[in-house]
Amino acid sequence: xxxxxxxxxxxxxxxxxxxxxxxxxxxxxxxxxxxxxxxxxxxxxxxxxxxxxxxxxxxxxxxxxxxxxxxxxxxxxxxxxxxxxxxxxxxxxxxxxxxxxxxxxxxxxxxxxxxxxxxxxxxxxxxxxxxxxxxxxxxxxxxxxxxxxxxxxxxxxxxxxxxxxxxxxxxxxxxxxxxxxxxxxxxxxxxxxxxxxxxxxxxxxxxxxxxxxxxxxxxxxxxxxxxxxxxxxxxxxxxxxxxxxxxxxxxxxxxxxxxxxxxxxxxxxxxxxxxxxxxxxxxxxxxxxxxxxxxxxxxxxxxxxxxxxxxxxxxxxxxxxxxxxxxxxxxxxxxxxxxxxxxxxxxxxxxxxxxxxxxxxxx
Numbered sequence: 001x002x003x004x005x006x007x008x009x010x011x012x013x014x015x016x017x018x019x020x021x022x023x024x025x026x027x028x029x030x031x032x033x034x035x036x037x038x039x040x041x042x043x044x045x046x047x048x049x050x051x052x053x054x055x056x057x058x059x060x061x062x063x064x065x066x067x068x069x070x071x072x073x074x075x076x077x078x079x080x081x082x083x084x085x086x087x088x089x090x091x092x093x094x095x096x097x098x099x100x101x102x103x104x105x106x107x108x109x110x111x112x113x114x115x116x117x118x119x120x121x122x123x124x125x126x127x128x129x130x131x132x133x134x135x136x137x138x139x140x141x142x143x144x145x146x147x148x149x150x151x152x153x154x155x156x157x158x159x160x161x162x163x164x165x166x167x168x169x170x171x172x173x174x175x176x177x178x179x180x181x182x183x184x185x186x187x188x189x190x191x192x193x194x195x196x197x198x199x200x201x202x203x204x205x206x207x208x209x210x211x212x213x214x215x216x217x218x219x220x221x222x223x224x225x226x227x228x229x230x231x232x233x234x235x236x237x238x239x240x241x242x243x244x245x246x247x248x249x250x251x252x253x254x255x256x257x258x259x260x261x262x263x264x265x266x267x268x269x270x271x272x273x274x275x276x277x278x279x280x281x282x283x284x285x286x287x288x289x290x291x292x293x294x295x296x297x298x299x300x301x302x303x304x305x306x307x308x309x310x311x312x313x314x315x316x317x318x319x320x321x322x323x324x325x326x327x328x329x330x331x332x333x334x335x336x337x338x339x340x341x342x343x344x345x346x347x348x349x350x351x352x353x354x355x356x357x358x359x360x361x362x363x
Contacts, residue, residue, distance in 0.1 A: 001157060001189040002026040002049065007058035009044050009214070018044045019214030021058070026206075028156075029187040033204035035194055036237070041214030042193045046159050049191060050079050062157055077101055080150030080158035080188070084165045087146070088134040094120075094145055095130040101153045119148040124178060140171035144178070151186070160192045164199070176202060197238060201226070201245055209234050223249050243361045244326065252328055252342055253321035255360045257350025260339060264288035265308045269301045283337055286312055292348035295337055315341040321349065325360055328352045 002025070009019040019041035026032040034042040047053040049060055051072040060067045067075055088097045098119055099112045107115075120127055123144040134142055143164065150158055164172045164179075180203065183190070194200055200207050201222040208219045211233055218230035226246045229235045238245065261275045262285035272284045282298045286307050294312025304310075316335040319328055319342050328340040332354050340352040 001028040001030075001063060002032075002191065003059075003061040004045070004049075005059045005061075007045070007048060007055050007060060009041070009048060009053065010056045016213050017041075017056075019048070019055075022210075022214055022216055023058075024208055024216065024219050026189055026191060028189050030205040031183060031190045031192055031203055033192045033194060033200040033207045034210060035197055035200040035207060036210035036217075037212060038195070039212045040210035042195075042210060043161055045210075045214065046161050046191055046193050049157075049159055050076050050081060052076075077104060077153065078155055078157070080153075080155040082143075082146050082150045082158065082160040082163040084162035088142060088149070090134050093131050093133060094125075094137070097134070097145060098149045098152050100149060105153055115152060119151060122151070122182065123148045138171075139167045140175060143167060143171075143175055147179070147182070151182075151188075156189060158188050158190045160190060162193055162195070165194070165196075179203065198245065198248075201248060209237055244329075246361055247326040247329060247357065248324050250325045250360055251321065252319060252323050252325060252340075252352065255325065255352065255356060257342055257352060258356065260341075260351035261285055262287055262292060262348075262351075263307060265293075265310070266306060268306050269304050272301060272307060273298070281337070286310065287348055290347045292341060292343075315339075317341075318343045320344065325352075325357055329354070329357050332357065 005023050007019060007022045008017050010017045022045060024032070034045060036042055044053055048055045049062070049067070051067060062075070062079070095116045098116045102112045102115060116130065117127055120129065125141060125144055129137070134145070137145065146163070164175045167175065176199065192203060204222055206219060207222055207225050209217045209225070211217050218225055218234050223246070225234065226238065226242050226249070229238060261279040261281055261283070263272055263275060265286050276282060276284055276298060283295050284298070284301070284307070285292055285295045287293045292315070294314050296310050296312060300310060315337065317331045317340070319331065319340050321342060321344065331340040332338055332352065338354065342349045342352065
């Protein structure tokens with residue numbers, strides 16, 4: 001959908017290229033994230049795709065067409081664009097802001113109104129916000145409006161320049177979740193700029209790691225980038241917690257689960273003590289027939305014959321097979337039992353231990 005071939009940008013005032021011979025392809029429906037240190041040409045590359053900056057050399061194609069074969073205004077109306085500062089028109093209502101490109105394209109009023117309502121619902125904003133102005137919204141709400149405006153004319157391609165960088169961490173996480181949900185439904189082709197490698201790993205289908213001067217060091221999937229960095233620059237840029245970052249990409253369903261120290265309530269205390277010893281724990285889970293009702297510490301078994309009638313404690317968190325291994329590790333290290341219990345609805349599937357998660361990192 002997007003192809004850059006030998007693209008360079010040299011400014012008259014610069015002693016080195018801002019972007020130097022950059023070549024990469026972005027497949028239809030993929031999110032390609034450009035990431036790297038300051039001065040690596042991320043934003044310059046993004047702006048060359050919609051001709052806010054003209055390349056000094058090389059070619060750029062969008063949907064098979066050389067972008068120089070279109071006027072800049074024609075090109076930009078076919079591409080959604082979201083920036084960190086959002087850039088909403090302060091004197092226009094939210095509805096008027098979202099309608100900017102459809103109006104330029106000559107849509108009639110009814111079609112525009114329906115599209116505005118559809119997009120507000122899509123980005124989880126109340127329809128009552130149609131008549132409000134940007135200053136009346138929070139930063140996160142304004143950013144959602146910015147995404148809605150970029151989607152208004154249903155473009156094939158979207159360019160996003162640090163779109164969530166100006167909001168607080170909680171709002172940023174929610175916006176990332178919303179973004180991934182929308183992409184699951186819409187499958188746009190997106191070039192996304194960020195300085196945050198964690199955000200790149202979470203959002204990207206492929207990550208382009210750029211060095212100063214717009215030199216491409218590696219262009220790969222997040223998993224392959226973390227598993228096999230191309231060189232020392234990429235290793236340094238990924239940081240020292242590369243293994244932990246991989247856990248955010250792996251889901252629980254990819255790792256074999258253990259049944260764990262779990263017995264039916266009819267089991268004897270002697271059986272429970274043997275199971276606890278085998279697993280090296282000081283607690284026993286109680287359940288059966290696809291259930292895990294809870295757990296009790298070993299001290300609660302003193303003076304008893306079996307596990308019936310105990311006051312059971314609930315496991316701290318119930319995880320599903322589509323949760324990430326980083327979520328599982330968080331549960332393991334913060335829970336009294338040091339395990340993550342995994343469920344499908346109410347059906348108990350098994351447990352994960354720190355050792356099992358560690359094995360998943362090195363596989």
